[in-house]
Amino acid sequence: MTTVEQAFADQLGLTAGQVVRELGWDEDSDDRLRAAVEEWTGNGLVEQDYEDVADLALLWWREPDGDLVDGLLDALSGLAAGGFIWLLTPRTGLNGHVEPTDITESATSTGLARRPPVDLTPDWTGTRLDPRRVPAA
Secondary structure, X not given: OOHHHXXXXXXXXXXXXXXXXXXXXXXXXXXXXXXXXXXXXXXXXXXXXXXXXXXXXXXXXXXXXXXXHHHXXXXXXXXXXXXXXXXXXXXXXXXXXXXHHHHHHHHHHOOEEEOOOEEOOOOEEEEEEEEOOOOOO
């Protein structure tokens, strides 16, 4: 892995051995990004019906896919403690673009903290969503 690739993997929070569950894949998903995640983690992506816990979820989402809150709840299901979601949406101006306000509202509704978006590929933006931690009593 080159230094640039390692920096990108670090930015995404990817490390060797992680299990990554993929949801919402379709023909427009970026196969180069998918292959890079598999290379960085050393594992193939697992599907939505994976029965064990995953370290993180890649959720490909487009505006016509339905209720984003439902999609985020699906992605949270089976997520390991300390896990997070990368919400992957078409970039501004592309078919299926999701408005940032919709992402923020959906994340808040599902108890997720939204980080600033990152342009991952020419067609896809990623927004990392972390479960909010409940303070210890």
